[in-house]
Amino acid sequence: MADDYKGPVPVPTPETQDFWDGAKRGELRLQRCDEDDCDDVIFPARSFCPCCGSRSVSNFTASGRGKLYSYVINHRPPPGFGPEPHAIAIVELDEGPRMMTNIIDCEQTPEALVLDMPVEVAFTPITDEISLPKFRPAGG
Amino acid sequence: MEPRSVAIVGAAETTELGRIPGLSQIQLHADAALNAMADCGLKPSDIDGVATAGEAPAGIAHYLGITPTWVDGTSVGGCSFMLHVRHAAAAINEGLCEVALVTHGESGRSRVGRGGFAGAPASLAGQYEAPYGLSGPPSMFTLGVLRYMKETGMTHEQLASVSVVQREWAALNPRSTFKDPITVDDVLNSRMIAYPFRLLQCCLVTDGGGALILVSKERARDFPTKPVYILGTGESVETPMISQMEDMTTSRAFRVAGSRAFEEAGITHDDVDHVMIYDAFAHLPIYGLEDLGFVGRGEAGAFIEARNTAPGGPLPVNTNGGGLSYMHSGMYGMYALQESVRQMRGTAPAQVPDAKISVCHGVGGMFMASGTIIMTNE
Numbered sequence: 001m002a003d004d005y006k007g008p009v010p011v012p013t014p015e016t017q018d019f020w021d022g023a024k025r026g027e028l029r030l031q032r033c034d035e036d037d038c039d040d041v042i043f044p045a046r047s048f049c050p051c052c053g054s055r056s057v058s059n060f061t062a063s064g065r066g067k068l069y070s071y072v073i074n075h076r077p078p079p080g081f082g083p084e085p086h087a088i089a090i091v092e093l094d095e096g097p098r099m100m101t102n103i104i105d106c107e108q109t110p111e112a113l114v115l116d117m118p119v120e121v122a123f124t125p126i127t128d129e130i131s132l133p134k135f136r137p138a139g140g
Numbered sequence: 141m142e143p144r145s146v147a148i149v150g151a152a153e154t155t156e157l158g159r160i161p162g163l164s165q166i167q168l169h170a171d172a173a174l175n176a177m178a179d180c181g182l183k184p185s186d187i188d189g190v191a192t193a194g195e196a197p198a199g200i201a202h203y204l205g206i207t208p209t210w211v212d213g214t215s216v217g218g219c220s221f222m223l224h225v226r227h228a229a230a231a232i233n234e235g236l237c238e239v240a241l242v243t244h245g246e247s248g249r250s251r252v253g254r255g256g257f258a259g260a261p262a263s264l265a266g267q268y269e270a271p272y273g274l275s276g277p278p279s280m281f282t283l284g285v286l287r288y289m290k291e292t293g294m295t296h297e298q299l300a301s302v303s304v305v306q307r308e309w310a311a312l313n314p315r316s317t318f319k320d321p322i323t324v325d326d327v328l329n330s331r332m333i334a335y336p337f338r339l340l341q342c343c344l345v346t347d348g349g350g351a352l353i354l355v356s357k358e359r360a361r362d363f364p365t366k367p368v369y370i371l372g373t374g375e376s377v378e379t380p381m382i383s384q385m386e387d388m389t390t391s392r393a394f395r396v397a398g399s400r401a402f403e404e405a406g407i408t409h410d411d412v413d414h415v416m417i418y419d420a421f422a423h424l425p426i427y428g429l430e431d432l433g434f435v436g437r438g439e440a441g442a443f444i445e446a447r448n449t450a451p452g453g454p455l456p457v458n459t460n461g462g463g464l465s466y467m468h469s470g471m472y473g474m475y476a477l478q479e480s481v482r483q484m485r486g487t488a489p490a491q492v493p494d495a496k497i498s499v500c501h502g503v504g505g506m507f508m509a510s511g512t513i514i515m516t517n518e
């Protein structure tokens with residue numbers, strides 16, 4: 001797979017390095033505000049809480065589970081993504097944040113892609129350093 | 141500027157200066173902003189105005205967790221911040237915001253996470269959206285619509301009726317790019333672009349331009365043209381990443397900008413004679429009608445399908461034909477403003493009889509930003 005990928009490659013910043021290190025290990029990393037009266041889950045990573053402004057936040061490994069929140073099926077894939085239509089999806093994680101992703105191991109059709117179906121994270125390496133979090137139907 | 145009417149109460153630089161390889165450029169903005177907030181005892185939710193250069197104001201506002209009612213991204217080089225302070229003072233005096241934050245951050249030496257362009261590989265969009273096979277706005281702006289349809293029950297036919305009705309308006313306008321009538325079937329049989337969006341639900345790509353000149357109401361008397369007065373204004377930003385919207389079935393930026401404009405104008409929705417809603421894609425009039433409060437949640441699709449916004453209907457919307465049929469150069473907002481001015485002057489090709497109040501509502505980016513201008517000819 002890594003050899004096939006010709007799309008844009010993320011460049012981590014100091015604030016997001018933990019996320020990409022986790023992805024390489026096969027872990028989905030999020031952050032949580034340390035303040036007792038906030039407890040906000042933060043994504044994408046930053047060194048403070050955008051809910052309360054606290055600079056005290058901690059990284060943790062998320063469950064990797066969520067549900068399909070919405071999607072489109074892109075019928076004009078960009079160069080490097082093959083000729084077939086593919087879904088660009090939004091997954092809502094059990095911990096709260098939503099993220100853009102692709103749904104794998106699933107027909108890319110409206111019939112197969114059912115909103116609110118449970119999904120679980122599956123990492124796709126695209127370079128030696130970067131693995132993309134993608135999602136597949138849960139329990140498949 | 142009224143002298144001594146506005147004061148600076150918080151000020152701070154980044155925690156470190158010199159070489160800071162451990163912080164990206166947007167984090168330098170945030171570090172300085174958090175220090176300035178600490179300097180005067182504020183938190184992000186206390187701030188309602190954001191000005192910045194080097195990064196986009198929507199990016200800074202979303203990163204810090206701010207919902208602004210005033211933003212300024214004036215970027216004229218190193219003195220941008222002096223202009224931001226001046227604009228902020230005017231905005232505070234005018235009541236557009238109460239607490240304005242002006243930020244700067246630049247990884248000039250370490251060059252960590254310097255944006256450069258939207259979707260740059262080290263930007264947040266570059267890391268968390270770009271790798272998933274995107275083909276520009278048709279595959280991104282539309283991402284929340286299936287969710288909207290599930291939650292509200294809007295049908296594909298209702299969404300298609302947006303394009304049909306706007307083509308009817310376009311047919312009345314000699315300058316429209318497309319004038320031939322279309323049906324719901326035509327829309328639903330046009331080429332699939334990004335399911336559920338087909339070709340006739342996506343805007344045109346054309347060339348063009350527009351300009352406006354504003355003066356005080358006193359000076360306006362000196363001009364031969366019929367004056368069109370600004371009655372109310374609103375603005376906001378949410379996020380430059382569509383995946384990070386609070387709720388992908390409604391735009392927070394639309395709601396904030398729209399409610400501020402109506403409040404400032406001191407009017408109700410029943411007072412409105414004419415509406416423009418920036419329609420890069422067919423769902424934008426749907427979101428716009430609901431987020432501006434013209435109809436309730438989930439009602440806009442049926443409202444348009446029932447011809448309420450069509451020629452002869454009680455609430456004329458996008459009377460030039462809109463971005464779907466009139467023209468769309470990329471930053472269409474100027475053409476929406478031009479049509480509102482024509483309607484208020486009484487010179488529009490599809491003139492709404494006796495129109496006295498026009499609401500002109502724009503989107504920036506993909507639900508990233510919003511601006512609402514309410515005009516009147518009285």
Ligand SMILES: [Zn+2]
Pocket residue numbers: 033034035038039040049050051052053054
């Ligand atoms: Zn917090």
